[in-house]
Amino acid sequence: MKLTFFGAAQEVTGSSFLLESENAKILVDCGLFQGAHYVDDRNMELCPYDPKKIDAIVVTHAHLDHTGRLPCLYKHGFRGDIFSTQATKDFAEQLLIDAEHLIKVDLANKGLPPLYDINDINDTMRLWGKKSYHEKFNIKDFEVEFYDAGHILGSAFVRISNNGKTIVFSGDLGNVPAPLVKDTETIPQADYAVMESTYGNRTHENPAHRKDILENLIEDTVKTKGALIIPAFAMERTQELLYELEDLVENGRIPPVPIFVDSPLAIKLTTIYKKYSQDPDYFDAEALKLLRNGNVIFDFPRLTLTLTPAQSKAINDVKLPKIIIAGSGMSNGGRILHHERRYLPDPNSTILFIGYQAQGTRGRQIQNNFKTVKIFGEEVRVNCKIKSISGYSAHADQPLLLKWLSPIKTSAKKIFLVHGDIEQMTALKGVIQDNLALETLIPKPLETFEL
Numbered sequence: 001m002k003l004t005f006f007g008a009a010q011e012v013t014g015s016s017f018l019l020e021s022e023n024a025k026i027l028v029d030c031g032l033f034q035g036a037h038y039v040d041d042r043n044m045e046l047c048p049y050d051p052k053k054i055d056a057i058v059v060t061h062a063h064l065d066h067t068g069r070l071p072c073l074y075k076h077g078f079r080g081d082i083f084s085t086q087a088t089k090d091f092a093e094q095l096l097i098d099a100e101h102l103i104k105v106d107l108a109n110k111g112l113p114p115l116y117d118i119n120d121i122n123d124t125m126r127l128w129g130k131k132s133y134h135e136k137f138n139i140k141d142f143e144v145e146f147y148d149a150g151h152i153l154g155s156a157f158v159r160i161s162n163n164g165k166t167i168v169f170s171g172d173l174g175n176v177p178a179p180l181v182k183d184t185e186t187i188p189q190a191d192y193a194v195m196e197s198t199y200g201n202r203t204h205e206n207p208a209h210r211k212d213i214l215e216n217l218i219e220d221t222v223k224t225k226g227a228l229i230i231p232a233f234a235m236e237r238t239q240e241l242l243y244e245l246e247d248l249v250e251n252g253r254i255p256p257v258p259i260f261v262d263s264p265l266a267i268k269l270t271t272i273y274k275k276y277s278q279d280p281d282y283f284d285a286e287a288l289k290l291l292r293n294g295n296v297i298f299d300f301p302r303l304t305l306t307l308t309p310a311q312s313k314a315i316n317d318v319k320l321p322k323i324i325i326a327g328s329g330m331s332n333g334g335r336i337l338h339h340e341r342r343y344l345p346d347p348n349s350t351i352l353f354i355g356y357q358a359q360g361t362r363g364r365q366i367q368n369n370f371k372t373v374k375i376f377g378e379e380v381r382v383n384c385k386i387k388s389i390s391g392y393s394a395h396a397d398q399p400l401l402l403k404w405l406s407p408i409k410t411s412a413k414k415i416f417l418v419h420g421d422i423e424q425m426t427a428l429k430g431v432i433q434d435n436l437a438l439e440t441l442i443p444k445p446l447e448t449f450e451l
Contacts, residue, residue, distance in 0.1 A: 060171025
């Protein structure tokens with residue numbers, strides 16, 4: 001087998017790996033490069049391989065940094081099969097449709113043409129087949145199997161075998177335990193692993209404590225009569241947050257306060273969660289127990305979902321205190337910017353980060369205590385309180401990454417680290433070599449390895 005790194009090499013986004021045998025070429029993920037801008041200019045570069053010669057694409061999960069270039073591949077001639085879990089396909093379709101306009105606008109502002117259009121997305125979805133966890137299938141001489149990654153609903157790590165050799169691609173691994181989704185499965189035997197390292201040098205707060213931290217922040221916001229604004233990714237983070245807010249509200253642990261989800265995409269994705277809410281393949285035992293007892297997921301007093309622009313603007317008329325959850329998760333676009341412009345200058349308000357903030361993004365600037373940030377062309381002062389809860393991250397931290405790798409410490413020949421800032425990768429590489437005695441590499445972009 002031959003493995004080439006076409007994305008997420010020494011960086012966080014753009015996941016894409018080409019695996020070749022004598023008879024087949026398969027791509028694992030094909031994601032957008034993202035950072036300071038919604039879509040990085042590198043996405044405009046034509047693939048260094050011929051899309052027409054790719055036999056199939058295996059998708060680990062729906063996030064755009066893993067799926068966002070799939071329609072572009074179709075546009076340039078790809079006509080093979082695409083495989084993922086059923087939930088991943090459903091989520092990816094909504095995410096791609098939502099992103100199409102944002103990508104077009106972002107590139108137009110730079111004088112660049114769109115990556116693809118809605119017809120390319122629709123045609124891409126027609127190539128997309130659904131597979132269950134542990135349903136083995138073949139792509140020519142490759143055998144493929146999905147395992148539950150515990151990252152987001154439907155996420156998978158993928159085990160691929162050929163000619164007696166096995167490689168595992170982690171996709172993004174989950175933060176255990178997490179609300180809603182099942183725990184990350186154990187890695188099976190493997191000769192090689194391509195593993196994410198987003199939090200390779202971090203240990204999250206205990207996930208069991210994050211609800212207590214959230215409760216305290218809400219109580220403080222109510223006391224100061226401010227706004228608690230939460231930039232949140234429409235996929236998974238918003239739903240996890242709603243799940244825990246629902247518990248806090250229904251058990252009387254927080255004072256009555258209006259809660260707004262100001263994200264049309266998050267609202268659409270939430271309906272997909274409801275679609276799978278009785279499926280034991282996706283939800284964890286605790287969530288299924290609540291749902292089977294007649295509870296309606298994501299539906300509780302004082303929660304308002306704002307779909308239209310008029311409904312979004314009406315949030316301004318609601319008296320403080322209030323809680324506003326809006327995208328985008330890194331504050332580099334979306335409705336959260338309107339709320340940040342309004343409440344960042346307010347010392348009684350709080351901005352809460354519950355997800356990774358990439359370098360160069362507005363969210364990272366705020367998190368790094370910039371005195372001002374630019375929003376809609378104007379400098380906005382940051383006087384509000386700035387809080388972060390890393391326990392809400394959907395990514396595994398260093399201890400969980402080591403735990404995932406441990407079962408193959410006697411069989412693996414090489415570990416390849418991807419999907420991380422270089423300092424996170426470098427730290428994790430040292431820990432893996434010291435604790436597990438596994439040869440660990442940090443591949444460069446476009447680097448190829450014979451396995």
